Amino acid sequence: MSRKKKIIKKNKKAQVPKVSLKEKMSELLELPKDIVLNVPKLTMVGNADLLIENFKGIIEYDNDKIRINTNSGIIKITGAGLRIKEITSEDLMVNGDISSLEFLK
Amino acid sequence: MLLRLWNYIKGYVIIFVEGYFLEKFVNICTRRQIFLWDIKKKKNSAMSMKVSIKGFKMLRPIARKTGCRVRIMGKSGFPFVLNRYKRRKTFIAGAILFVFLFYFMSSFVWSVEVNGNEKVTTETIIDRVYQLGVKPGVFKYRINPHDVASNLMFDINELSWVSVVVKGTKVKIEVSEGVERPKLVNKNSPCDIVATRDGVISSIFVKSGLEAVKVGETVKKDQILISGTVPIKNQEDNPRILHAMGDVFARTWYDARVPVETKVFEKTRTGRKKDNVSLVLFSKKIDLFHRNSPFVEYDQVNIEKSLSIGEDLVLPFGLVIGRYYENNIIEKEITLDEAKKTAVGNAYKKASENVPKDAQIVEINESFIEKDDGQVTAEVTIECLENIGYEREIGGN
Structure with missing residues (x-):
């Protein structure tokens, strides 16, 4: 029992340092995380429009599936009739019938 | 909306990209700041997208690098439209001339x-x-x-x-x-009040001067109504001369005679017409194919049309159409009653032309005079009540 607990404690200890100083600071100073931490910002209007800011690149693009590489892992969008409405180096606009959004680590 | 308009102005190309590393192609494009939009997957290894003209020129090395084939599906936007007209120099010159001329012409008063x-x-x-x-x-x-x-x-x-x-x-x-300024009465200039026309005095009101006529008296034109010459007792040779003032109302009559005609000429339009068109340029009239009226009996109507854009932008061009309508004149017999009615109507119109504006119409009399030869004449008399006095200076003073 005690050993198991220890393991859990260890795990917790191992996880705690993962919260970086940057994240702590941004939380403390209430700074927007997408700028400070360089993570993507996703804006979704209904299930038709999705705007991803701060992405790294497209991994896969098809009519029913899009995978996008970002700093917080790969975003997988599934749906029907997916279309990239706009793409620039900073943001990406997906248009179509979106059914799911997944973060793959 | 605004972005689409901007894209149209800048011009864009719809391209069809075929190859195995399409995602790589798109990623490289974005990294090289080439703006892509409306990306659609067509088949397994092909997609269509839109790219600006400037971006399109930068695509070739990327396509070679990723092993993709780029084909142009269509060109759209203002630069392409402009390109189409580039060779037509006269057309462009005309367009520029039009704008210039339009501006030039609209800077004049017309x-x-x-x-x-x-x-x-x-x-x-x-x-x-x-x-x-x-x-x-x-x-x-x-x-x-x-x-x-x-x-x-x-x-x-x-x-x-x-x-x-x-x-x-x-x-x-x-x-x-503005409201007209009331006339200043110059009391130093002596005058009489005299009649403007014949009539029977119905009322007389003297402000200054001596009453020269009585109510009910018949007066002639230019007869003195109120005298400005007032005799003074014991000094008959040297009367006082003053500025007479007053209102003199009299009954006056205006009459007119019109013969009663049972035969009338009636005009009807046959429906045939002829137009003579004139062009008006800068207030100069230019006749186009003018011919005299082909009809014997006709009415002429001038129709003027000036060219204007909206209400305020009047252009110095216009048309004048002289239109001749052919008339058919039919002699018609009408009943005596009808003829009398029209004659009375005409006579009344004729008589009332002479009635002054401020006169008050008291009575209208109509009568018919029949001559020996059977010719009937309608007579209309309008009886009015009006101020007939006007000032006339006494000469020599």
């Missing part, structure tokens, strides 16, 4: 409009304004509306307010007339 005048005629105002330099054909930026308005105020005393606005190619003059 019409003057006067509103709000009642007593002062439009012609006098327009005459005055023409003299002040505002007339068709004048450069509109040279007109100072403020100066024109104040000059007009000075020149025409009856106007109490003037506004001059240059709108498009039209000069709009808005005026307002």
Whole structure:
């Protein structure tokens, strides 16, 4: 029992340092995380429009599936009739019938 | 919407990209700041997208790098439209000339409009304004509306307010007339009140002077009604002469005679017509294929049409159509009653032309006079009550 607990404690200890100083600071100073931490910002209007800011690149693009590489892992969008409405180096606009959004680590 | 308009102005190319590393192609494009939009997957290894002209020129090395084939599906936007017309020099010259000419023409005054005048005629105002330099054909930026308005105020005393606005190619003059100043009675100038016309005195009211006629008396034109010469007792040789004043109302009659005709000529239009068209250019009339009226009996109507854009942008071009309508004249017999009625109507119209505006109509009499030869004449007499006095200076004083 005690050993198991220890393991859990260890795990917790191992996880705690993962919260970086940057994240702590941004939380403390209430700074927007997408700028400070360089993570993507996703804006979704209904299930038709999705705007991803701060992405790294497209991994896969098809009519029913899009995978996008970002700093917080790969975003997988599934749906029907997916279309990239706009793409620039900073943001990406997906248009179509979106059914799911997944973060793959 | 705005972005689409911008894209249209800049021009874009719809391309079809085929290859195995399409995602790589898109990623490289974004990294090289090439803006792509409307990306659609067509088949397994092909997609279509839109790219700006500038971006399209940078695609070739990327396509070679990723092993993709790029094909142009369509070109859209303003630069391509412009390109189509690039060779047509005359067309472009015409377009530029049109814009220039249009601007040039609309910087002149082509019409003057006067509103709000009642007593002062439009012609006098327009005459005055023409003299002040505002007339068709004048450069509109040279007109100072403020100066024109104040000059007009000075020149025409009856106007109490003037506004001059240059709108498009039209000069709009808005005026307002003041109430006329009452006439000053110069009591130093002696005068009599005399009759303007024949009549029977119905009332007389003297403010100053000596009553010369009685109520019920018949007076002739130019007869003295109120005398300004007042005799003084014991000094008959040296009477007092003053400025007579007063109102003299009299009954007056106006009559007119019109023969009763049972035969009338009735005009009807046959429906046939002929147009003579004239072109008006800068107030000059140019006749086009003019011919004299082909009809014996006709009415002529002039129809004027001036070209204008909207209400205010009047252009110095127009048409005048002189239209001849053919008439059919039929001699018709009408009943005596009808003939009498029309004759009375005409006689009344004729008689009332002479009735002054401020006269009060008391009675209208109509009668028929039959001559020996059977010719009937309708007579209309309008009886009025009016002020017949007017001032006439006593000469020599």
